[in-house]
Amino acid sequence: QVQLVESGGGSVQPGGSLRLSCAASGTLYPIYVMAWYRQVVGEERELVAGINFPHGFPHYGEFVKGRFNISRDGNTIALQMNSLKPEDTAVYYCHLDNGPLGKSWGQGTQVTVSS
Numbered sequence: 001q002v003q004l005v006e007s008g009g010g011s012v013q014p015g016g017s018l019r020l021s022c023a024a025s026g027t028l029y030p031i032y033v034m035a036w037y038r039q040v041v042g043e044e045r046e047l048v049a050g051i052n053f054p055h056g057f058p059h060y061g062e063f064v065k066g067r068f069n070i071s072r073d074g075n076t077i078a079l080q081m082n083s084l085k086p087e088d089t090a091v092y093y094c095h096l097d098n099g100p101l102g103k104s105w106g107q108g109t110q111v112t113v114s115s
Helices: none
Strands: 003-008 010-012 018-025 033-037 047-053 059-060 068-073 076-081 090-097 104-107 109-113
Touching: 003 090, 003 104, 003 109, 018 033, 018 090, 018 109, 033 068, 033 076, 047 068, 047 076, 059 068
Parallel strands: 010 109
Antiparallel strands: 003 018, 018 076, 033 047, 033 090, 047 059, 068 076, 090 104, 090 109
């Protein structure tokens, strides 16, 4: 059983920055992907950014356009979000694709961008 523990999030004004972190613990397959998704009430969950292990190749949702950066340190990923916009307001979820060992979601953390 893998646990995902999220931290970060909160409220910020437009143009501001926030940093999200997600730590995975438990049995991890040698090749896996950790990612951040976000969801607004009434809409589908969408990919924000992901990174694979062990190679560390990142990928981003199209709307990111250079504003966000995903990084990894051990079994922890971080999402640095800059130039935040009101439309970035959502609940952000950490996700683990653990290959044949299954998939997991974090509990979610609220990000609010408002003046």
